[in-house]
Amino acid sequence: xxxxAVTFALVGLEPRRVEVEAHVQSGVxxxxxxxxxxxxxxxxxxxxxxxxKSAQLEWPGNKSTVNLAPAELKKEGSGFDLPIALALxxxxxxxxxxxxxxxxxxxxxxxxxxxxxVGGVLGVAEGARRAGLERVVCAYxxxxxxxLAGVExxxxxxxxxxxxxxxxxxxxxxxxxxxxxxxxxxxxxxDVRGQERARRALELAAAGRHNMLLGGPPGIGKTMLARRLPxxxxxxxxxxxxxxxxxxxxxxxxxxxxxxxxxxPFRAPHxxxxxxxxxxxxxxxxxxxxxxxHRGVLLLDExxxxxxxxxxxxxxxxxxxxxxxARAAGSVRFPARFQLIGTMNLxxxxxxxxxxxxxxxxxxxxxxxxxxxxxxxxxxxxxxVTVPRPRATELQATRGEGSxxxxxxxxxxxxxxxxxxxxxxxxxxxLLTRAxxxxxxxxxxxxxxxxxxxxxxxxxxxxxxxxxxxxxxxxYRAPPDxxx
Amino acid sequence: xxxxxxxxxxxLLRAIHDPPRRLYVxxxxxxxxxxxxxxxxxxxxxxxxxxxxxxxxxxQLASAGVVVVSGLARGVDGExxxxxxxxxxxxVAVLGCGIDxxxxxxxxxxxxxxxxxxxxxxxxxxxxxPAPWRFPARNRIVAGLCAxxxxxxxxxxxxxxxxxxxxxxxxxxxFAVPGEITSALSAGTNALLRLGATPLTAAxxxxxxxxxxxxxxxMTTHPLLELLPATADELARRTGVTPAALxxxxxxxxxxxxxxxxxxxxxxxx
Numbered sequence: 001x002x003x004x005a006v007t008f009a010l011v012g013l014e015p016r017r018v019e020v021e022a023h024v025q026s027g028v029x030x031x032x033x034x035x036x037x038x039x040x041x042x043x044x045x046x047x048x049x050x051x052x053k054s055a056q057l058e059w060p061g062n063k064s065t066v067n068l069a070p071a072e073l074k075k076e077g078s079g080f081d082l083p084i085a086l087a088l089x090x091x092x093x094x095x096x097x098x099x100x101x102x103x104x105x106x107x108x109x110x111x112x113x114x115x116x117x118v119g120g121v122l123g124v125a126e127g128a129r130r131a132g133l134e135r136v137v138c139a140y141x142x143x144x145x146x147x148l149a150g151v152e153x154x155x156x157x158x159x160x161x162x163x164x165x166x167x168x169x170x171x172x173x174x175x176x177x178x179x180x181x182x183x184x185x186x187x188x189x190x191d192v193r194g195q196e197r198a199r200r201a202l203e204l205a206a207a208g209r210h211n212m213l214l215g216g217p218p219g220i221g222k223t224m225l226a227r228r229l230p231x232x233x234x235x236x237x238x239x240x241x242x243x244x245x246x247x248x249x250x251x252x253x254x255x256x257x258x259x260x261x262x263x264x265p266f267r268a269p270h271x272x273x274x275x276x277x278x279x280x281x282x283x284x285x286x287x288x289x290x291x292x293x294h295r296g297v298l299l300l301d302e303x304x305x306x307x308x309x310x311x312x313x314x315x316x317x318x319x320x321x322x323x324x325x326a327r328a329a330g331s332v333r334f335p336a337r338f339q340l341i342g343t344m345n346l347x348x349x350x351x352x353x354x355x356x357x358x359x360x361x362x363x364x365x366x367x368x369x370x371x372x373x374x375x376x377x378x379x380x381x382x383x384x385v386t387v388p389r390p391r392a393t394e395l396q397a398t399r400g401e402g403s404x405x406x407x408x409x410x411x412x413x414x415x416x417x418x419x420x421x422x423x424x425x426x427x428x429x430x431l432l433t434r435a436x437x438x439x440x441x442x443x444x445x446x447x448x449x450x451x452x453x454x455x456x457x458x459x460x461x462x463x464x465x466x467x468x469x470x471x472x473x474x475x476y477r478a479p480p481d482x483x484x
Numbered sequence: 485x486x487x488x489x490x491x492x493x494x495x496l497l498r499a500i501h502d503p504p505r506r507l508y509v510x511x512x513x514x515x516x517x518x519x520x521x522x523x524x525x526x527x528x529x530x531x532x533x534x535x536x537x538x539x540x541x542x543x544q545l546a547s548a549g550v551v552v553v554s555g556l557a558r559g560v561d562g563e564x565x566x567x568x569x570x571x572x573x574x575x576v577a578v579l580g581c582g583i584d585x586x587x588x589x590x591x592x593x594x595x596x597x598x599x600x601x602x603x604x605x606x607x608x609x610x611x612x613x614p615a616p617w618r619f620p621a622r623n624r625i626v627a628g629l630c631a632x633x634x635x636x637x638x639x640x641x642x643x644x645x646x647x648x649x650x651x652x653x654x655x656x657x658x659f660a661v662p663g664e665i666t667s668a669l670s671a672g673t674n675a676l677l678r679l680g681a682t683p684l685t686a687a688x689x690x691x692x693x694x695x696x697x698x699x700x701x702x703m704t705t706h707p708l709l710e711l712l713p714a715t716a717d718e719l720a721r722r723t724g725v726t727p728a729a730l731x732x733x734x735x736x737x738x739x740x741x742x743x744x745x746x747x748x749x750x751x752x753x754x
Contacts, residue, residue, distance in 0.1 A: 194717055195717060196716070196717045196720045196721075196727040197715075197716040197717055197720070197727050197731065199727070200727040200728060200731070215748075216748060346747055352747055353747040353748055353749075358667070358668050359529075361529060362528070362529050363528035363529040363557075363558040363559055364558075365529075366529065367558070367590060386745075386747055386748035387748060388715045388747065388748035388749055390715075390717065431739075434739060435735075435739050438738075438739045438740075438741065439738060439739060456728070460728075468729070468732045469732075471731070471732035471733075471735040471736050471739075472728050472729075472731040472732040472735065473735075474735035474738070474739070475716070475731035475732070475734055475735045475745075476731070479745070479746070
């Protein structure tokens with residue numbers, strides 16, 4: 001007998017319908033899986049066999065063939081276990097075939113028949129909704145994620161539960177909905193003492209979505225500060241939150257209880273990260289850190305220590321807001337509109353900018369260190385702040401303003417920038433021209449100062465960009481040895 | 485491309501005990517040799533303080549009509565040349581390689597600017613590679629061209645001290661810029677001061693030694709300038725001004741050429 005189950009394979013973030021056809025016929029007992037299944041998918045044979053037996057169901061002891069169609073699409077991962085098992089059970093008459101055809105399904109089977117959740121459930125559920133399938137059978141702890149797609153998620157803990165439900169014997173286990181939204185890691189700007197200028201720059205970066213480079217000797221809190229940027233960013237709108245969650249789902253990074261990522265994500269890959277880890281790709285075409293930071297913050301700590309190719313690969317997403325990973329078999333687009341925050345020491349030994357230490361670097365060594373960053377990448381930083389080592393008295397200073405106090409200002413500035421972006425007064429224009437002349441700003445440097453000045457004005461809720469806004473923006477320009 | 489024979493060299497350079505046999509020239513040597521010259525030398529890996537002082541001296545000496553002589557190296561040398569060029573003054577770069585070589589490569593455009601405005605000099609034939617053992621010989625020309633040599637920042641065993649030694653041997657004036665006694669970059673200059681070099685406290689000190697009248701500067705004082713050097717955060721705390729307003733005030737000072745920032749620390753440019 002022939003039966004069919006429906007699931008979806010993700011190509012990048014895009015769900016593609018896959019029909020799992022099972023054919024059970026008389027003959028020498030054998031189990032064949034065809035349809036361009038990768039290794040994890042081929043192993044489904046062993047898991048499905050054990051799972052069906054553990055669920056006290058009957059293994060079709062005949063010649064069974066499972067085909068994953070369309071055959072030209074490569075199938076990856078263990079999410080096909082459940083549809084394969086269900087299709088086999090329907091083909092051997094243990095569950096009604098018509099009812100199975102009304103459901104999409106996905107999930108990995110354990111040898112004892114329990115169901116494990118897999119990455120990309122949200123994508124599968126969205127594919128089902130678009131294909132007109134209202135119900136998705138999935139692992140119980142993937143329920144919250146699947147229901148974000150607006151489908152009815154049938155969460156089951158065990159294959160036997162899925163079978164009982166499809167036979168109409170029991171209702172699916174009740175799914176207790178949580179509020180579904182993930183929480184922001186509890187990092188507050190109030191923890192940062194002193195560092196007034198860097199704090200101010202962080203607020204500007206948040207308000208204007210400016211990329212920012214923090215320089216200074218090690219241990220002064222550059223990273224600590226950068227990690228607190230998400231806490232002053234506005235929460236994501238619903239559409240954006242879904243988009244971010246979709247990416248994180250593919251990478252298997254969502255919290256089962258609170259799947260919806262409603263805040264700006266924050267990613268801080270280590271400087272040993274490969275190009276594929278940062279921009280995505282690899283044999284399974286996974287989103288990289290740049291995509292996981294979509295609509296959020298990508299922190300590159302110790303920027304100069306990253307491999308040059310990995311940094312250069314970031315230029316495309318910084319320009320276009322997305323990454324195109326091209327393969328011989330086709331290309332995949334991952335969104336990657338992130339805010340880039342970089343930190344670096346002022347010299348390779350790290351002592352520069354620290355009054356209490358002697359820098360031992362030669363001029364050539366410093367030049368080489370700074371040359372590791374291409375001009376094209378440095379050009380992307382609108383705000384450059386050098387943070388010298390604070391004196392001990394600064395650290396005794398009272399706690400700074402908390403994130404909850406800063407965030408409303410950031411939100412208000414963003415509204416202003418979107419609705420009525422302030423433009424420069426003639427006096428501000430005159431100051432900018434004078435600055436270009438006296439401080440030797442390049443054309444691009446001028447544009448960056450102008451953009452930051454607009455953010456400063458918006459943050460002050462000013463009608464226009466006044467000279468004092470331009471003057472402040474000038475203080476965050478790149479120093480001449482980093483400028484282009 | 486031309487060269488000067490020994491008898492065409494300026495008198496000061498001819499007077500040293502081993503003047504170069506010939507000097508290759510890129511640019512116009514005649515304009516430059518008619519004026520008083522001062523060498524500004526120092527560390528390549530200088531601190532922001534050294535860079536700012538070198539630039540300030542280059543600017544102020546050049547605007548008083550003095551030719552600023554240096555070696556086109558990174559750090560102090562380059563800043564001194566740049567300072568002089570900024571005020572449309574004259575500056576001479578003496579190279580330790582052929583005048584057609586861009587060394588260091590990062591200063592290729594600076595070398596062009598110097599040759600356009602004033603002159604590049606070298607006793608080596610065009611095409612000669614830069615080599616460490618050529619630099620001391622170059623330094624004797626730097627010192628030899630000048631009535632006075634200013635050492636801005638130097639470690640204990642620095643090439644700038646060799647220049648100062650040549651200047652002393654020929655009986656020229658040597659100035660040293662005082663630095664922090666705890667800084668290795670000031671060890672060489674402070675040692676010179678101990679040995680009797682004249683401390684340099686302002687460009688006027690040099691002009692006075694050369695017998696040049698320096699017009700008294702219009703004093704533009706700003707309350708912030710008295711608190712420098714300091715970081716922006718220290719200033720914010722001492723003045724009680726918001727970081728935003730303070731950043732704006734400091735940028736105004738930078739545009740006015742009254743202060744400069746380096747590695748996060750603001751310094752007054754007297």
